[in-house]
Amino acid sequence: MENKRGIPIPTIKRFPSYLRLLNVFKEEGREMASATMLAEELNLKPIQVRKDISFTGIEGKPKVGFEVDKLINAIISVLGWDNATDAIIIGAGHLGSALARYEGFGSYGLRIVAAFDTAEEKWGTNVGDVPIHPFDHLHRWYIEENHVNIAVLTVPADEAQHVADQLVALGIMAIWNFAPKDIKVPSRVVLQRTDLATSFAVLSAKVKRVMESREFNEEDDSW
Amino acid sequence: MENKRGIPIPTIKRFPSYLRLLNVFKEEGREMASATMLAEELNLKPIQVRKDISFTGIEGKPKVGFEVDKLINAIISVLGWDNATDAIIIGAGHLGSALARYEGFGSYGLRIVAAFDTAEEKWGTNVGDVPIHPFDHLHRWYIEENHVNIAVLTVPADEAQHVADQLVALGIMAIWNFAPKDIKVPSRVVLQRTDLATSFAVLSAKVKRVMESREFNEEDDSW
């Protein structure tokens, strides 16, 4: 039931949670899962889960729910996690290195094939299984020959735009930006950011609300 | 002009971007910034920037815009980034260590005071300036005495729920969950996640769309 504009982004964002939970169910040997059950575990409403699942095209059975296996495969498929995508890390600092070592990417169909850095002392070394090359050696042919689709950008904020420009010039298809900087790329290049500040802002706003309500309650217990 | 439900979450999420850009402006010596200008730099629409700014309570001057300093302070204030919040890191693995070393948190009013881990060989060592303690030594009084509000959860997925339960029992106010696992906490505890899978899912979906449209165009150039 995919509409012309594609699956809504909020739905896309919930898919990984469904996927993780369904994989747990699968390991436990369950064959069916109902929207009610998924919703309960993920603190969502059943109606929302049903709506989300409808975008995968999978149909359920009244009273029992959805086939776990089918649903897993359908979600993997709509996310495009069934064909492996190769990525390079740009900037082998603490965060870049942590990402290079992260083993969970495999289940997202993401493979980190190399890291690039300007620091000479890192050249030729590895982070986990990932070799670090000189950034200057990153050429267009490398990207093409190795079918690198994604650059994971973990350079300092003040270098992010400049490095992104170079990546774009090299023909990269997508940039996953972890630098705390909003960068600009041509519209043909896919840009996604993971911004700690954004996430922390939401946390801060929630904490602030709680603290203020506590102060209020302490000032006046009659409420 | 804050409504009863508070500032919308999408607006909260854009505030850090405004803040970073305004700080650049400030460094450059600019005193005023218009919504038009901010929108241009951040790929937003001017109307949206004006609406967002209205939630800070700051008023601008037609034709010139908003006072950079005032706006910076107002955003910091609504985010609660003016009073420092102390946090501990739970799980000093690669990601936890990278976060412990991250210097950008200071500008969010976030201070990492310690890390806790179950691995004996890490006890007594430091990551950056952050000391690592045995997880078993994390007691309720430590949290209270050190005014620790936030626990940054960077443990493996299969331990996340269990560790979160312990943190809740110790009276933690907020959990910032980096583990690839959806955890449940009582509603009085603030929960915020930073989920790589979620972010990558959006990136994947966009990449998939681009690849499919390219295939389509290659199959039939007449369009």
Place this chain on the structure above:
DNA sequence: TAGATTGTTAATCGATTAACAATC
């Protein structure tokens, strides 16, 4: 069968965007 769950259509809700008067 009875009743839980699905799938769809319509209503609601909240954020974005448009329109435009006010203003410096």
Place this chain on the structure above:
DNA sequence: TAGATTGTTAATCGATTAACAATC
């Protein structure tokens, strides 16, 4: 002044949620 920009009100858009018939 002229015109760019603000601030507000109303319209639009898109996602969530409600309602309910279908069904196993």
